[in-house]
Amino acid sequence: MNNNILIRETVELVEQKLGSLLDELSVERAVFGLFFSGVKLSNGFGGVAFTPIKEIPAAVCCPSSAQAMPLSGKLTDRPIRQYLEDLFSSNILKKALALSVLNALSATYWQTGSAPGYEIVTGKDAFDEATIPENGLTVVIGALVPMLKRLLKKGADFRVLEQDPSTLKPTELTHFLPAEKAAEIVPKADLLVITGVTILNDTLPDLLRMSKPEAEIIVSGPTASMLPDAFFKRGVNVLAGIMVTSPDALLDLISEAGSGYHFFGKSAERVIIRNK
Numbered sequence: 001m002n003n004n005i006l007i008r009e010t011v012e013l014v015e016q017k018l019g020s021l022l023d024e025l026s027v028e029r030a031v032f033g034l035f036f037s038g039v040k041l042s043n044g045f046g047g048v049a050f051t052p053i054k055e056i057p058a059a060v061c062c063p064s065s066a067q068a069m070p071l072s073g074k075l076t077d078r079p080i081r082q083y084l085e086d087l088f089s090s091n092i093l094k095k096a097l098a099l100s101v102l103n104a105l106s107a108t109y110w111q112t113g114s115a116p117g118y119e120i121v122t123g124k125d126a127f128d129e130a131t132i133p134e135n136g137l138t139v140v141i142g143a144l145v146p147m148l149k150r151l152l153k154k155g156a157d158f159r160v161l162e163q164d165p166s167t168l169k170p171t172e173l174t175h176f177l178p179a180e181k182a183a184e185i186v187p188k189a190d191l192l193v194i195t196g197v198t199i200l201n202d203t204l205p206d207l208l209r210m211s212k213p214e215a216e217i218i219v220s221g222p223t224a225s226m227l228p229d230a231f232f233k234r235g236v237n238v239l240a241g242i243m244v245t246s247p248d249a250l251l252d253l254i255s256e257a258g259s260g261y262h263f264f265g266k267s268a269e270r271v272i273i274r275n276k
Contacts, residue, residue, distance in 0.1 A: 005205055007087050009230035010102065014084075017109045017227075022080050025105075029247070030075035030097055033254030036222055037093075038244070039100045041080070045111070046247030047104030048254070048268070049223040050197050052092045080105070096200060096223075103225040107243065118228060119274040126218050126240030126272050132156050133190040141182070141207060142195025143167040144220060151175075159185050186210040196221025196241065208234045225271065232275040243271040 015022060029040040038048040075097070086098035110120060127147045132138060138158035140147055151158045152171055160172060163179045177185055186192065186207055192215050198204035200223055208231075211217060218238045219231060225241025242260075244250050250267035264270060 004088055004202060006199065006230045006234070007099075007102070009233075010106075010227050011084055011087060013227050013229055014102065014105050014109065017112075017114075018105060021108075022084075022105075025080045026077050027080070027083065027101065028076060029251055030100075031251045031255045032093070032097070034257040035259050036254045037096045037100055038247075038251050038254055039097065039104055040247035040251060041101070041104045041108070043108060044247065045104045045107045046244030046250060047100040047102065047107060047225065048242055048244065048250070049096045049099040049103065050200060050221060052096055052197070052200055092200070099200060099223055099226075103223075103241070104244070106226040109227065116227075118232065118276055119272075121272045121274065122243055122269045124272050125270055126220055126238050127193075129272070130191060130193065130218055130238075131216060136190030137185075137188050138191040138193065139185055139189035140193045141179075141186075142197060142221075143172075144193060144195055147193050147220075148172050161185070182207060183210060187212055189215050191215065192217045194219045196224035199223045205234070208236065211235055228273045228275070237275050239273040241271050241273070243269045245269055 026042045027039050028042050031038050033051055035051055036048045037051045038046060040046045080101060083098045083101040086094040087102065089095050110116065127150060132151065132154055138151060138156055140158060140160045143162050148160060158175055159177050160168065160175050161177050161179050161182055162168060165173060165176055168176055187210050189211060192211050194204065194207060196219055198207060213235065217236045218240060219236055220240040222242045224239045228239045231239055246267035250263050253263050253267060
C-alpha cells in the first residue's frame with residue numbers, strides 16, 4: 001500500500017468537491033511556528049498542521065535550514081495546486097505546510113453548505129467524549145497528554161507508544177512501549193487514539209491496517225482537520241482537529257510560538273468530525 005494513500009484520496013476528493021475553484025485560489029500568508037505551521041488562503045480560510053521540528057535536526061544550521069525549506073520568501077501567491085503536489089514531497093517542511101493548505105481547503109468545502117454525510121461539532125474535545133473500555137485495552141499513539149491524564153485518572157488499562165519517552169511523566173512511563181512494538185499491541189486495542197502527526201510521517205495507514213475491525217479509533221491533532229472520507233473508509237470513527245476562525249490572528253500567534261492554550265476560543269476552535 002502506498003503510505004500516502006489517505007492523503008492521495010483526500011486530495012482527489014478536494015479536487016472533486018471544489019473543482020475549478022482550486023485554480024482561482026492561492027496562499028495569501030504562510031507561517032512556520034515552533035509548534036504549528038499555518039496558512040491563510042486568498043479566499044480568507046485558514047488551516048494549520050503540526051510543525052515537525054524533531055524531523056529536521058539539521059535545521060539548527062543556517063545553510064541546512066535553507067536546504068530544509070528551499071521556498072522561503074516564495075510561499076505567498078503560490079498556486080494551490082503546487083502546494084497539493086508538495087503533499088507527496090520527501091521534504092517534511094513542505095509537506096507540513098501543504099497539509100495546512102489541505103485543511104484550509106477542507107474548511108472551504110464545509111462552508112459551502114453541502115451535506116457532507118458526517119457530523120461536524122465545534123468547541124468539543126474528542127478526548128472528553130471517548131468511551132474508555134471498562135474491561136478492554138486502550139492504546140495511545142503519541143504523547144497525547146489530555147488523553148493520558150484521563151486514562152490515569154480512570155485507572156484504565158492502557159499502553160502509550162511514543163518515539164521519544166522523555167516526553168512522558170513517570171506515571172505515564174509505566175505504560176510506555178517503544179513505537180517498534182506497534183505491530184504487537186495495536187491489534188489488541190479496543191480503543192485506539194492516534195496522534196495526527198502520523199498523517200504527516202506516513203505511518204497512519206499501517207496503524208489502521210493493524211487495528212481490529214471493532215476497535216474505536218480516534219485520530220487527533222491539528223493536522224487531522226481535513227475531509228475524513230478516506231479515514232472513515234479505513235475504520236476511523238473520529239477525526240479531532242482545529243477549525244480556524246480568525247486566520248490572521250492565529251498565524252500571528254503561532255509565529256510567536258503560540259499553542260492551543262493561546263488560540264482556542266479566540267482564533268480557532270476544536271472540531272470533532274464523526275462518522276455517522
